[in-house]
Amino acid sequence: MLVPVGPVPLTLVPHGILTEVVSRCVATVGAIAPEEHPKEISVSGRGLARLAPVVLVVAAGLTACGGDGTDPPAGSTDGDTVTVELAREGGAFTPNGERVELRVDQMLVLEVTADEAGELHVHSTPEQEIAYEEGTSEHEITIDRPGVVEVESHEPESIVLQLEVR
Numbered sequence: 001m002l003v004p005v006g007p008v009p010l011t012l013v014p015h016g017i018l019t020e021v022v023s024r025c026v027a028t029v030g031a032i033a034p035e036e037h038p039k040e041i042s043v044s045g046r047g048l049a050r051l052a053p054v055v056l057v058v059a060a061g062l063t064a065c066g067g068d069g070t071d072p073p074a075g076s077t078d079g080d081t082v083t084v085e086l087a088r089e090g091g092a093f094t095p096n097g098e099r100v101e102l103r104v105d106q107m108l109v110l111e112v113t114a115d116e117a118g119e120l121h122v123h124s125t126p127e128q129e130i131a132y133e134e135g136t137s138e139h140e141i142t143i144d145r146p147g148v149v150e151v152e153s154h155e156p157e158s159i160v161l162q163l164e165v166r
Contacts, residue, residue: 081107084161088114091156099162104146108163110139120160124149 082102087094102108110120112132122128122141130139143149143165151161 081109083109083111085111086113086120086160088112088116088118088153090115093153093156093158093160095161097159097162099148099164102143102163102165104165105142105144108141108143110141110151112137112139118153118155120151120153122149122151122163124163 082100084095084100100108110130112120112130113136114132114134117131117133120130120132122130122143124143125145128141130141132139143163146165149163149165150159151163152159
């Protein structure tokens with residue numbers, strides 16, 4: 001059971017600017033189980049100095065992982081053309097909502113493999129519709145304005161791609 005216990009007693013050796021930051025962070029800890037609550041922590045400035053680069057590397061690594069939790073951009077680039085393979089099988093699309101980076105007026109080739117005919121809607125200005133048949137088909141589109149453009153299906157209801165146009 002967690003019980004609010006108030007500020008954490010802390011002994012710090014005042015060496016460096018991180019001492020105050022750590023003491024404030026530790027003092028604002030809310031509810032901690034009494035058996036897990038440390039009574040005293042000794043931290044030297046030298047220990048904090050060794051810890052700072054590790055914290056920076058971990059923070060940079062987490063930031064580089066793409067803070068929104070999505071996978072890396074889908075598609076392959078061949079010069080001025082980006083090709084994305086889409087599959088519709090059993091009412092589901094792959095990829096499913098992945099982001100693809102494009103330049104303004106760069107050609108996007110959608111290679112669609114489908115177990116039944118359907119239609120994709122590209123919410124650009126002007127909007128574009130891509131009708132595809134059962135089997136494999138290839139469709140080319142370009143976007144002439146920067147922004148994020150969704151490519152979606154209404155049957156089944158799904159955002160298939162997000163085109164990030166720069």
